[in-house]
């Protein structure tokens with residue numbers, strides 16, 4: 578099985594910082610700690626309302642880290658301009674609504690091809706790998722492949738939110754099938770949203786998935802045992818679910 582990368586999303590370090598408006602805690606310092614603890618990449622989402630990560634954070638992050646930066650962004654001209662200046666390793670396009678607490682569902686690729694296509698081409702033209710954050714539905718995956726996306730990130734939120742039992746099994750089957758379809762379409766497959774120590778093993782066991790992006794749980798659990806410790810524990814669970822070749 579291919580190595581499974583862990584991308585650490587540091588948005589919520591900025592959420593805590595912004596609660597008091599100062600500079601503490603620093604999302605850049607957290608990213609460097611995550612890197613030291615074995616994160617394979619850092620993810621950050623510059624939202625339209627700048628509720629957590631701000632423009633200066635994203636520039637400083639890109640400068641500070643030695644591991645790939647995955648820039649989460651809405652499909653807007655403003656964010657494309659930021660990405661073209663920043664030149665992150667990858668740009669993950671997510672749906673964004675101001676009133677949502679977090680990214681609640683996958684991007685509707687079907688029906689939005691005309692809007693997404695030029696944007697994807699601009700990003701790819703600048704050498705940025707393009708990822709689309711989608712629900713594990715065949716039509717969305719096919720549309721992502723048709724648009725020339727390099728990567729799809731499968732939304733694991735519904736799986737993670739479902740109580741253990743039938744409903745969670747159904748969600749798992751949907752993600753497992755989606756991962757197979759995406760890989761067969763030649764897409765690199767990532768997954769994320771809502772993953773925790775409890776939910777990561779089953780997702781990490783899916784052989785087509787090569788990267789997980791995890792934020793809220795890690796930053797929350799770091800309050801108890803520290804960021805390096807939770808990243809080490811998460812990495813262990815991921816490796817255990819997926820023995821190296």
Ligand code: PXP
Nearest residue numbers: 680710769770771790791792793
């Ligand atoms: N992947 C994407 C595309 C996301 O939008 C988010 C949330 O910002 C995550 C992964 C991480 O989700 P969580 O914070 O629930 O781990």
